[in-house]
Amino acid sequence: MTPQSRFIVVDDDPLNNLVCNHIILKFAPDAEIKLFTNPEKALETVQTLGESVEEGEYVLFLDVNMPTMSGWEFLEAFENLDEKIHQRFKIYILSSSIDQGDIQKAAASPFVRGYYPKPLNLETMGQLSL
Template identity: 60%
Template sequence: MKISHRFIVVDDDSFNNLVCKYTILKYDASADIQLFTDPEKALAVIREEFGNITEGLDTVLFLDINMPIMSGWEFLNEFETYSQNIHRQITIYILSSSIDPGDKIKADGNTFVKGYYPKPLGIETMNQIFG
């Protein structure tokens, strides 16, 4: 996979979002990064920004699964209702502190999830994804 220069991080923990931002920038100093603590707002922005674009904006989305307002699983259910055009532009990776093996199994069974990685995001994870 070629490195994407566009990233979205969806996590209710703003500190984790900053860790993700600095890790991504360390890996790709020119990256465009959007951070969201509200998954519903992230979905609205995705629908607006990606819905009418015909050329691909290859984007990596790091998604937490344990969030209070809308879980990562609910986020994925909503994302599933979006157009194929949007689906083609976004590659989703779960980034979670969950130790529940069921979460990994559930992620592996979701067609939109390309990988499941532990928090915090580190250079090793970036190398696994893009290496």
């Protein structure tokens, strides 16, 4: 499996996760996709995948506004993970927020590669540096 065919979606909205799943499969029909409505569970999986001996990178779509753990809290926890884990994940914010503060915060994060509006679409997929 090529690195760009592995995706993780972290969003508390199951409908948005289904949309992401559909768009990713249209873009990369052989994609391996993990969908999470629970960011804490997603973080555990990221750590496990990041520490695994299996090669390859993951693209991670992260929502900002979630009830139990925000996207920003997720990124803070991610920052505390090992550097080798950081290198395996390309994180993109996928949010309905158009708040300039959120956009600037994403731009300032060393882990976030881009900030895109929901819903995910094929145009956005084509803009990603996969």
